[in-house]
Amino acid sequence: MNILEENPERFFHGTVRLEHEGGRFHPLRFTAGQVAHYDSRNEALAVRVRCQAGQTVEFATDSSTVAVSGTAGTGARDYFSLDLEVDDYVSHPVFAEPAPLGDVAFTVWRQSEHEKRRMRRFCVHLPHVRKFALRSVEIEDGAVVEPIPPRGLKLLCLGDSITQGMQARHPSNSYPSLLARWLGAELLNLGVGGDVFDSRSLDRSLPFHPDVVTVAFGANDWHQNLDRDAVARNVSLYVETLRSMYRPGDVRIVVVSPIWAVDWAERRAGGTLAEFGRAIRDAAAAVEGVCAVDGFLLVPHDRRCFVDGLHPNDEGFALYAGGLMGVLQTLIR
Incomplete structure (x- = not known):
């Protein structure tokens, strides 16, 4: 089940606006006016304002698996990394150097067979120095999912x-x-x-x-x-x-x-x-x-x-x- 299929904005944090094109979500941290300003200055800045620095996808679920897919684009550095917090414990399930280009998919979390099924809080840290258009954040069909509200x-x-x-x-x-x-x-x-x-x-x-x-x-x-x-x-x-x-x-x-x-x-x-x-x-x-x-x-x-x-x-x-x-x-x- 792709949690982004319905009201995806509720899961994004650190995002000013969310563009949807070709089945992919492009989370942006700048206003349209700011992007136009950087686009007018030089190509390097135009790429960097479209990287997802500080942006996260956050939710609570009782799913036993979490997977992320999307399209990796160009960036400011030639490595691609995506982090995961589970109940505030940070792990680094995805790191690739050189950075991939094109469609990618990762299973970022799988519950141990010895663990009890329960609600957990997940925070996916999106790549900070590469462009990444999300296609899906997949959990098990029938699993409970809730967005994490913004902090005060x-x-x-x-x-x-x-x-x-x-x-x-x-x-x-x-x-x-x-x-x-x-x-x-x-x-x-x-x-x-x-x-x-x-x-x-x-x-x-x-x-x-x-x-x-x-x-x-x-x-x-x-x-x-x-x-x-x-x-x-x-x-x-x-x-x-x-x-x-x-x-x-x-x-x-x-x-x-x-x-x-x-x-x-x-x-x-x-x-x-x-x-x-x-x-x-x-x-x-x-x-x-x-x-x-x-x-x-x-x-x-x-x-x-x-x-x-x-x-x-x-x-x-x-x-x-x-x-x-x-x-x-x-x-x-």
Whole structure:
């Protein structure tokens, strides 16, 4: 029985809109206006906004099997991974490198013959760095199935490739997904690899009303040789636009400057990455009700926490999330 055949929207989390074409469901985390904006900038961004970072399919069922099928498309990295939580226990049933292209099907869970049949909560984490159009989420015919309602706390994460989760081997290990799980929050991950502080990417019609917003850009701005005055102007415009979308007392905004990278001491137009990050924090903190966090304090300055000297590995992402978790817990008390 395919649970997506009737009212499929009720099972998707972290999804702004759901398109249905050719028997496949395309869950999207951006508005049509935002997608058009990224499409107009370059082809790489157009692919990345269509990846399912932070999106999940969640339900409770007494089925003894769960299977997922769909069409794997292009992406930002050449690996494909899909994670599963069963009653909050996370497993990684699907990982393929190189990534497949075309129709795929996976049995992601099968009840042990020694286990008693009962209702369990399932959360399927969709691929974060590849496009994936779902055809079905199959359970046994006649099994009971119920959608998991949205969580009360709403977390919106804005940022670049690190926010999207690039180089995390598993989608549930990106720092936004970890934060959402630890906070018990509903997540909308709007991270886009290659993105910068660009206020045009914000959309007031976004149908998601957050309690907490994290903003983490800067590495690409630095590599594009912006000077500190230029990035400060861009940060101010971005954060002021974001602040104007939400009332200060209702929504907490946290701006995180870039984390450490192996080339951090290289001098560019904006100085070193540490100096550039300070300019970002100063500009963000000047906006009322905004908390600025030094990203250099979140992840150890150790190559072993990184895949390529810039993007954290799964251990680095856990450290990033752990450091930011303390800040968010203080803000939402």
